Amino acid sequence: MQQGRPPASWMSVWLHWRAAQIKDPVARLSYLRRYASFAPKAFEVTPARAAIVTAAVTLCAVLYWPSITSASKPTPPSLSRSQAATKSLSASAPPVRQGIWLVEQKNGHEIYSNGLRIEAAGAATHTPRRYLPLPRHKPDTWTSEPGANAPFRTAPIGIVYHTTESELFPFQASSNRILQYAGAKLLEYVRNRKSYHYLIDRFGRVHRVVEEDRVANHAGWSVWADRDWVYVNLNESFLGISFEAQTQPQDGAEGLNAAQIHAGRILTEMLRARYDIPAENCTTHGQVSVNPDNFKIGNHTDLGAGFPYAAFGLPDNYRIPPPSMLHFGFAYDSVYWDRIEPQLRLSLQAGEKQLHQQALRRSDMQRRYREYIAIWRKQQEHGI
Numbered sequence: 001m002q003q004g005r006p007p008a009s010w011m012s013v014w015l016h017w018r019a020a021q022i023k024d025p026v027a028r029l030s031y032l033r034r035y036a037s038f039a040p041k042a043f044e045v046t047p048a049r050a051a052i053v054t055a056a057v058t059l060c061a062v063l064y065w066p067s068i069t070s071a072s073k074p075t076p077p078s079l080s081r082s083q084a085a086t087k088s089l090s091a092s093a094p095p096v097r098q099g100i101w102l103v104e105q106k107n108g109h110e111i112y113s114n115g116l117r118i119e120a121a122g123a124a125t126h127t128p129r130r131y132l133p134l135p136r137h138k139p140d141t142w143t144s145e146p147g148a149n150a151p152f153r154t155a156p157i158g159i160v161y162h163t164t165e166s167e168l169f170p171f172q173a174s175s176n177r178i179l180q181y182a183g184a185k186l187l188e189y190v191r192n193r194k195s196y197h198y199l200i201d202r203f204g205r206v207h208r209v210v211e212e213d214r215v216a217n218h219a220g221w222s223v224w225a226d227r228d229w230v231y232v233n234l235n236e237s238f239l240g241i242s243f244e245a246q247t248q249p250q251d252g253a254e255g256l257n258a259a260q261i262h263a264g265r266i267l268t269e270m271l272r273a274r275y276d277i278p279a280e281n282c283t284t285h286g287q288v289s290v291n292p293d294n295f296k297i298g299n300h301t302d303l304g305a306g307f308p309y310a311a312f313g314l315p316d317n318y319r320i321p322p323p324s325m326l327h328f329g330f331a332y333d334s335v336y337w338d339r340i341e342p343q344l345r346l347s348l349q350a351g352e353k354q355l356h357q358q359a360l361r362r363s364d365m366q367r368r369y370r371e372y373i374a375i376w377r378k379q380q381e382h383g384i
């Protein structure tokens with residue numbers, strides 16, 4: 001429990017009840033924001049602001065989420081929070097190599113030799129990670145004999161970066177109380193939803209949300225590829241790191257701050273060393289997200305622009321044409337075009353050229369995607 005947290009009032013209960021009646025997350029957030037416009041100007045913890053914090057994150061983490069994962073996917077018995085907190089690290093994660101090591105693990109935190117500190121107490125557990133990548137150069141096998149050439153994998157192969165898109169209060173000393181309260185509520189919310197593996201708050205603190213060997217609900221419908229493999233729906237195969245931030249901040253708020261970038265970089269270093277994650281598999285939600293209903297790229301656009309790849313010690317992966325386009329014929333619209341990094345626009349154009357040269361009909365590629373998803377659904381329903 002956070003110090004200074006206000007007791008629940010009748011107004012808070014009423015506000016939450018009214019908001020809970022609104023099914024559409026966007027409409028719910030809009031309602032809460034409307035209410036907040038009548039709240040006091042000073043930045044203090046009010047029921048409306050608290051509710052906004054918990055509601056806003058749904059825009060990134062829950063909206064458009066493939067319904068199959070919550071509706072029909074079998075979930076194994078899960079550990080309680082306290083059990084998860086006491087679970088030893090060695091049971092869930094291999095040791096880090098390549099010059100980075102675990103220095104200390106006690107009192108709910110881990111410290112690594114590169115300066116990384118992880119707040120691990122209270123991390124949630126979920127379905128064990130297990131997935132089948134598709135051999136990139138043998139597309140004919142994707143639907144005829146899925147998995148025939150690839151054994152199940154259990155180690156993460158990449159990282160998807162996100163922003164929570166939650167309400168941001170002014171980053172200044174006089175807002176300290178609401179900043180702490182907002183961060184604590186956000187962490188509670190994403191742990192309950194199992195939304196990411198890590199959350200980096202506005203002070204650069206790294207919180208483990210879901211254990212690394214478990215699935216987190218962060219990427220939804222999504223596609224990525226490296227040199228040899230194509231990955232579809234990345235919750236099973238990629239780790240999710242989210243920053244308490246907005247991709248296109250409003251009201252003069254900043255994007256990722258210096259503390260978050262530093263923390264994100266050393267977390268990325270540790271995870272890449274632990275799992276041997278290739279640099280090309282470190283990407284953003286705005287680059288991997290797709291909408292299977294209209295075959296458009298960018299169902300989510302968080303960090304489709306503004307992710308500082310160089311500051312993370314990574315190549316500019318905005319230079320990679322979206323694999324969803326190259327392998328499954330996904331297209332893009334003007335909304336996506338307007339929200340993304342200029343370099344990513346060039347990559348989209350390069351991808352279109354490649355498609356043209358392949359002389360493969362878009363409709364055939366999209367049919368291949370639909371056929372593969374039908375197989376994927378069956379695998380999910382039967383626990384693969």
Ligand SMILES: [Zn+2]
Pocket residue numbers: 060061161162163218285300302
């Ligand atoms: Zn996201």
